[in-house]
Amino acid sequence: MKLLEDRIRRDGVVVDEDVLKVDQFLNHQMDVGLFEEMGKEWARLFAKDNVTKILTIEASGIGIACVAAEQFGCPVIFAKKSRTKNINGEVYSTQVRSFTHGNVSTVIVSKQFLKPEDRVLLIDDFLANGAALEGLIDLVQQSGATLVGAGIAVEKAFQPGGQRIRAKGVRVESLARVKSMRGGKVEFCGADF
């Protein structure tokens, strides 16, 4: 998606060859006008899939998922880190390793919000090692719902998550796919990558 790639070129900060900071517009300060355009693009890509629920994971996926959901006319569920006093009853639960934070968290979704008849689109801001996305896939599989695919804002295509998850047969639509950040310069994958 040219709009997002241009924005990354303009406002993204390459910290090192692995770390891309997009906190000016994506995951700390959030440009909701950009999110609207991203939502329209995913709505176009998944137009025939009758999405009934969007599932994301706290925290930085939530804003993108909610603005995108307006295009789909469906609710958003976010997988919560750890169990809080306010969640009673039965939950689906999985483990997610965070490479950014260097820890493993348990994330949960209430069983009442994911049903076998649901058709679920996953949305997240980043795909790199794929741990968060695999956690969400596990939650959907536990529920018996149909996994329609995943909409990702920025995929670091030089890290293994995207390839591994596509190899499982999951449709992954990343709006910007970063091929490399060598020398502090962001290079995107071509359409044939």
Next chain:
Amino acid sequence: MKLLEDRIRRDGVVVDEDVLKVDQFLNHQMDVGLFEEMGKEWARLFAKDNVTKILTIEASGIGIACVAAEQFGCPVIFAKKSRTKNINGEVYSTQVRSFTHGNVSTVIVSKQFLKPEDRVLLIDDFLANGAALEGLIDLVQQSGATLVGAGIAVEKAFQPGGQRIRAKGVRVESLARVKSMRGGKVEFCGADF
């Protein structure tokens, strides 16, 4: 706001006299159509305030804030819990006690996203003891930006946060104000409360 009060009456679950679960539509599963109407109401209430930034706190405020921000045409910033490897440079920082989780967290905002010329509206899902909202107020005050006020979805008016924060001169616009939940029944404040 009648739409939100009606929804709380229909789908809210009174766990005990203090705890109201609204995770069917507000803070686990999220009804973005409802969020759009809430955003329009805050945009009406703060129409003359030239809001340049909306500030919220992770996690459950983010979706509401992003959908509301579409009405204001401004970016959202969310205060992040703890410092991650991906945040470099200078931040504003404050302490927030969570009564739900029974702990104290440090929340931060990058200094580059809150400037003295900003006019900031705070958005959050709940106002009860007021700790999260006071943390956000502290962050705005540290930055020298103008605090326009706060838009809250559900205020538990029988807890002390709202009264204490209004007494400081902060404009707080809560779309549903719960007066009591005695006997498992949600009673809302009248317009004169």
